[in-house]
Amino acid sequence: MKKWAFVSDFDGTITKKDFYHIVIEKYFEDGKKLYKQWKSEEIKDIDFLAAVFSSIDQEEDIIIDDIKSIEIDEEVPSFIRKVQKSNGDFFILSAGTDYYIHHLLNHHGVEGVKVFSNEGYYKDKNVHLNIDSGHPHYSERYGIDKEKVITELKKEYEKVYFAGDSEPDSHPAKAADLTFAFSQLQELLKNKGLSYVNVNSFKEIEDHLQKKGILD
Incomplete structure (x- = not known):
């Protein structure tokens, strides 16, 4: 059995803004109405995202430039390297799509990270989910x-650590050995009576893991 793994959500955890927000703001005015329907649970998460991502109507190079413009926690690339150097494996676990995740990881020179997400692909000026x-x-x-x-x-691993920020992350938090909670996930886990560590940055996660002797 391998020693440990760190698993992180992507949108709103590694990034400072969800990709769907960028699409709605730039290309999909009707997405605001759809967003309200999703939040009121009239439509499923995956149907909301599929509708948003298939409403971009731009050439792929423009979409990739939009992806590259997404701001991330600046500590993430170095944090990932530190995990890997400390005999840990780093994974990304996202209910978005691997299409933009891979583009953004490549843009920041991140290597050796397996992505668990919904498969996405570019076709006819939009991003589609498979x-x-x-x-x-x-x-x-x-x-x-x-x-x-x-x-x-x-x-596979003796310990699995997880980081997330929103409702979909409250489910894997139940299974992880320790969850680092950003943003609204903190209140969600508190209400569920689940243990977690409050954080606002990957630097805080790094400090916590170093104090525990997990990170070199």
Whole structure:
């Protein structure tokens, strides 16, 4: 069994803004109405994202430039390297799509990171999702069941640490050995009676793991 893994959500955790917000603001005015329907649970998460990502109507180079413009926590690339140097594996677990995640990781020179997310691809001026209902990680609501992924990783690793910021992250938090909670996830986990560490940056996570002797 491997020693440990660090698993992080992407949008709003590694990045400072969700990609769907950028798309709605720049290209999809009707997305604001759709956002309200999603938040009131009239439509599923994956249906909301599929509608937003397929409403961009731009050439791929423009979409990639938009992705590269997404601001990330500046400590993340060095944090990932420190995890890898400390005999840990780093994973990204996202209910968005791997399409923009891979572009942004490449832009920041991040290597050796496996991404668990909904498969995405560019076609006809938009980003489309390829959801496989037969996949072992399939979720009808999110496309990917984050808790299942963490549960599987726990069979491979002695310890699995997780970081997230929003409602979809409250499910894998139940399975992780320790969760670092950003933003609204803090209140969600508190209400569920789950233990977590309050954080606002990856520097705070790094400090915590160094004090525990997990990070070199």
